[in-house]
Amino acid sequence: MVKVGVVGYGVIGQRLADGVSRQEDMELVGVCDVGPTLSVRALKESGMPYPFFSGSMDNSAFEALDIPVTGSFEELVEASDIILDAAPGGIGAKNKATYEKHGKKAVFQGGEADSVADVFFHGYANYEKGLGAKWLKLTSCNTTGLIRAVDSMDRSVGVEKVAITIIRRVADPGDYHRGLTNALMVDEAPSHQCLDLMHIMPHIHATGILVHTPVTHGHIITLCVTPKKSVSLEAVEEEFRKHDRIRVVSRAEGFLGNASLFRYARDLGNYRSDMYEIALWKDTLVKSGEDIMFAINIPQESITIPETMDAVRAAMEMQTDRLEGVGKTNDYLGLGKWK
Amino acid sequence: MVKVGVVGYGVIGQRLADGVSRQEDMELVGVCDVGPTLSVRALKESGMPYPFFSGSMDNSAFEALDIPVTGSFEELVEASDIILDAAPGGIGAKNKATYEKHGKKAVFQGGEADSVADVFFHGYANYEKGLGAKWLKLTSCNTTGLIRAVDSMDRSVGVEKVAITIIRRVADPGDYHRGLTNALMVDEAPSHQCLDLMHIMPHIHATGILVHTPVTHGHIITLCVTPKKSVSLEAVEEEFRKHDRIRVVSRAEGFLGNASLFRYARDLGNYRSDMYEIALWKDTLVKSGEDIMFAINIPQESITIPETMDAVRAAMEMQTDRLEGVGKTNDYLGLGKWK
Amino acid sequence: MVKVGVVGYGVIGQRLADGVSRQEDMELVGVCDVGPTLSVRALKESGMPYPFFSGSMDNSAFEALDIPVTGSFEELVEASDIILDAAPGGIGAKNKATYEKHGKKAVFQGGEADSVADVFFHGYANYEKGLGAKWLKLTSCNTTGLIRAVDSMDRSVGVEKVAITIIRRVADPGDYHRGLTNALMVDEAPSHQCLDLMHIMPHIHATGILVHTPVTHGHIITLCVTPKKSVSLEAVEEEFRKHDRIRVVSRAEGFLGNASLFRYARDLGNYRSDMYEIALWKDTLVKSGEDIMFAINIPQESITIPETMDAVRAAMEMQTDRLEGVGKTNDYLGLGKWK
Amino acid sequence: MVKVGVVGYGVIGQRLADGVSRQEDMELVGVCDVGPTLSVRALKESGMPYPFFSGSMDNSAFEALDIPVTGSFEELVEASDIILDAAPGGIGAKNKATYEKHGKKAVFQGGEADSVADVFFHGYANYEKGLGAKWLKLTSCNTTGLIRAVDSMDRSVGVEKVAITIIRRVADPGDYHRGLTNALMVDEAPSHQCLDLMHIMPHIHATGILVHTPVTHGHIITLCVTPKKSVSLEAVEEEFRKHDRIRVVSRAEGFLGNASLFRYARDLGNYRSDMYEIALWKDTLVKSGEDIMFAINIPQESITIPETMDAVRAAMEMQTDRLEGVGKTNDYLGLGKWK
Structure with missing residues (x-):
């Protein structure tokens, strides 16, 4: 089981967590954000389906809302094999130092600069380039x-x-x-x-x-x-x-x-x-x-989720063949099943 | 278990079916529509969570799409104790003759004329008026x-x-x-x-x-x-x-x-x-x-669902006390639970 | 003829200039802005119906577009009896020092803080308060x-x-x-x-x-x-x-x-x-x-124009009676004529 | 002076009337509509800049609003050399019989079927085809x-x-x-x-x-x-x-x-x-x-006006040369003047 952490629990981060939790060969370590946004409040109200890690120095805002905090940003990184970074554009590049420090790989979303990554990745078009890569960035x-x-x-x-x-x-x-x-x-x-x-x-x-x-x-x-x-x-x-x-x-x-x-x-x-x-x-x-x-x-909110799952597969060399890799993602997300 | 049929599988009808299926003391007999709308196609693609009855004389359009048809509109009415009519405005009044013929009660939505019903109903405001009533109409x-x-x-x-x-x-x-x-x-x-x-x-x-x-x-x-x-x-x-x-x-x-x-x-x-x-x-x-x-x-698409569940409770005299009636609905829909 | 200058040639400034130019007992000295916005380009393309004064230190942008500059912001203030300030919110308060320096009155629009003015003005409701006032602010x-x-x-x-x-x-x-x-x-x-x-x-x-x-x-x-x-x-x-x-x-x-x-x-x-x-x-x-x-x-773009004309009338004591003042504005703008 | 009538005083009809009234070699005989729409009320309120003809059998609605009616639809057609038909799509084809009866040419707008016209016209692209033509239809x-x-x-x-x-x-x-x-x-x-x-x-x-x-x-x-x-x-x-x-x-x-x-x-x-x-x-x-x-x-409301003026020029053979024809339209509408 590859352990995956999700950093940034906004529009994309929520959906990355959903995607990871549907991959039977991955384990969602948790999600991380810096404040009690509506999305974090919803996580609490819906019974904490995902463990929450705090990206803030001060957890009093979470405590005031009875939001259980499993650990810190660094603890999430340390507990993960690979990080899916969905922080707002530009923050991912700053987070990278922490990933580096803990020796973890990361997949960034399209809002980051190209320079953040070694490989600009698309599951179907260049899966092979992602194999074993350390820093990947998804297309927008x-x-x-x-x-x-x-x-x-x-x-x-x-x-x-x-x-x-x-x-x-x-x-x-x-x-x-x-x-x-x-x-x-x-x-x-x-x-x-x-x-x-x-x-x-x-x-x-x-x-x-x-x-x-x-x-x-x-x-x-x-x-x-x-x-x-x-x-x-x-x-x-x-x-x-x-x-x-x-x-x-x-x-x-x-x-x-x-x-x-x-x-x-x-x-x-x-x-x-x-x-x-x-x-x-x-x-x-x-x-x-x-x-x-x-x-x-x-569908702008969810379309990059499958290709990000592919990126995990390639980076962690879970499948080394392109069609096998994207196929696993498709199976777990139920893609093509309805045809 | 009160048996409930839903006629009209559009924006409201889908949600009435969802609501009924969450009431542990009601049984959703099925849903009915006249053609293969997007909503009916989605029912098929999602594996037929609700039995489908055809409101059309000719089922060839459903057959062409491999949509399993459990029975006819009249069969749905006959198999139900009470009908939730969510057909387009004006059609409910026509459907009423069929409900009458089979001796079944019905709850109409706000798009119908007031004259279709004996009781204009709101779960919290006038639950008592709905007790045992035959024809109810929900507020919009x-x-x-x-x-x-x-x-x-x-x-x-x-x-x-x-x-x-x-x-x-x-x-x-x-x-x-x-x-x-x-x-x-x-x-x-x-x-x-x-x-x-x-x-x-x-x-x-x-x-x-x-x-x-x-x-x-x-x-x-x-x-x-x-x-x-x-x-x-x-x-x-x-x-x-x-x-x-x-x-x-x-x-x-x-x-x-x-x-x-x-x-x-x-x-x-x-x-x-x-x-x-x-x-x-x-x-x-x-x-x-x-x-x-x-x-x-x-929230216009779903707001009348709880009050419609209340209407079933009142009409079928499942609970004769107002707060007990709306309370049961709330329990099954999880309302108030998050507070 | 009361001489009126308009500072800020945006949505409101353009319309204030239009309004003044229709008052037969006022003279539009000119309009002023800081850069070649679309509105200033349109002024040029339509043949300079209003004299243009530059609020910028550097007129090269205007020169590059062949926009004739009649003078500077201070020259406009000096040549006017009263200024209608329609600069973006907060800028009017800064401009006020220049009006003060030249001993000129000013009417500010609703975007400025109340503190910019002595009198918060509405032609119909409190015309009398504006009589002879130095600093007036229009309601939004x-x-x-x-x-x-x-x-x-x-x-x-x-x-x-x-x-x-x-x-x-x-x-x-x-x-x-x-x-x-x-x-x-x-x-x-x-x-x-x-x-x-x-x-x-x-x-x-x-x-x-x-x-x-x-x-x-x-x-x-x-x-x-x-x-x-x-x-x-x-x-x-x-x-x-x-x-x-x-x-x-x-x-x-x-x-x-x-x-x-x-x-x-x-x-x-x-x-x-x-x-x-x-x-x-x-x-x-x-x-x-x-x-x-x-x-x-x-109609948000033009509604304050009549009341601003009223403000000039009150501040300059052109009419000391409320109904006479607003009536003059109405006559020149053709208001009520169609009834 | 070519005499031009405009039938249909909606979005396009109003603008055709504006365009004709700016052509110094054309005379706007008048505009025609069937009821007191907002546009017709505006014509009245703005002092009847264009003579109005009634397309209705019963003028009481116009009389009730003191809208002066110069004549009937047929009188407008008879008084014109050419009609610009801007009636709602499909009505132009019906109006054509009246134009035919009075021996007048007509230019239809893009909402009519192609069959209404002999020539499908664009001033710049096929001016020559319109020369002397009886029935023209403008591109949309x-x-x-x-x-x-x-x-x-x-x-x-x-x-x-x-x-x-x-x-x-x-x-x-x-x-x-x-x-x-x-x-x-x-x-x-x-x-x-x-x-x-x-x-x-x-x-x-x-x-x-x-x-x-x-x-x-x-x-x-x-x-x-x-x-x-x-x-x-x-x-x-x-x-x-x-x-x-x-x-x-x-x-x-x-x-x-x-x-x-x-x-x-x-x-x-x-x-x-x-x-x-x-x-x-x-x-x-x-x-x-x-x-x-x-x-x-x-700009969908006004773009066909110049090409419709071209169509009049071609149909009436006011200019037989393409560039001369479109050039006259441009001169009168001030097109290119700002460059």
């Missing part, structure tokens, strides 16, 4: 989803280049510190997701534009992919359908947009109403000459 | 929450009148058939919720204005309550804190608005991210002369 | 609109107390530095608008709750007013209809909410699509016992 | 803007194909009959705009995906254009800068998204806060191999 939510689709096409027909439009959700449900009201916002191009994709898949050229939109669940991305050889829409769809982390959906079924997918996750009774898969609209799959165009949905 | 989501707060004050100090402003969410998460974009909309006053409150509590005068807002989770209502005698803010707060279906929250804890409460329900890991309680902001509790003013949050 | 947008309605009732039947719910627009059209997405936010009560109302009208008790909503044009406020004596809804409506800065509107005419009023201002061809009047929905005028309840719309 | 707002950009590139370097992502505003400011709340919606691909582009420019292949977003002013479109020969980004930008109906803007100037452009139109004091130009973000101009990618903003 959009890039993780993008690469699932591009990697799928690349492994079947080869991909030369891709032009991307990211229609980005601007805040998570419950965010009050950021938001847009009745406005779309255009970023400078190319967006970092394209650069990140090229970092992971250096043989592909990627560019693209990102536009922020005032919604809270699910980015939608359109891709215009230039394959290395001509391929039919049916063949592309067939490959996507085989992928355990891609759902092919349609308007006819009732999936009209990102909000349908969030509702569907709730209807499924998924824990925290999360979904791990990207969705790909069959209705949008069209050709532009030999280029293949389509739209996908990215 | 806003009215249900409103009455919890007003009834609490009324039973402790007496309420003379109340002036209400409803800041209404305009659509549920996932709705594409209705919505507002960058607009507030004003309804004609007084809003129906005031009239409904007076129907349930005829000794209180209520009026108010409703404004629709472009958000999806949680109505916020401000009340200006004229009590029958002077009362301190502390005493009012104390009463609210005792109530098992009211959470007293504050900005200092991190509850900044309706979106914080939805996030908190997700952080709690609540099934479908639902919350049964209204929230009442301590920060908003102020006096206007002797009047008491405050704001509450109404 | 919501308070300005609120007081128009409350003052109207107070002068006809007397007002004892008022309970307010402010449904606030969270950002102006074009704002990217603030916003809410799918969230309502509750403020601590009582909101500052109630305190401000009591500051201006100390004989009235006011309290209330403010909720932020994700829309950009027009706050909606509900008021529950306790009059000093019983009054009919017809009599209240009649008073409102007489007021030159209040429009009585209805859903039947097509005014469904704040967005209808913004659209109507555009349909009218109003400059910058502005409206100076609050709107009051006849459909919402109801009684709660003897209390009078109704809803109004506050 | 998105297609009109798209074609401006694609035609500009096509005339300079040749365009082979284009892949489009339309990030669509879902409602106009003031709309209450449609809207989305916290949801993106995906349409079936390819969107009609691509088909329409190919109809107008049959030598170009176009495909694309459309996603609806909950905002009210300005569609944003990303284009990935495959030119016939390699071209530098500087050369592409240079061509766009020369175009009188395209503004090249940047984030550095303060144009962060569609809302900045709407605000800028207001800051300019443009009538009804309208803008006739598309905006093209310099910051988004990137290469994907030899493909050129960029994003544009489409």
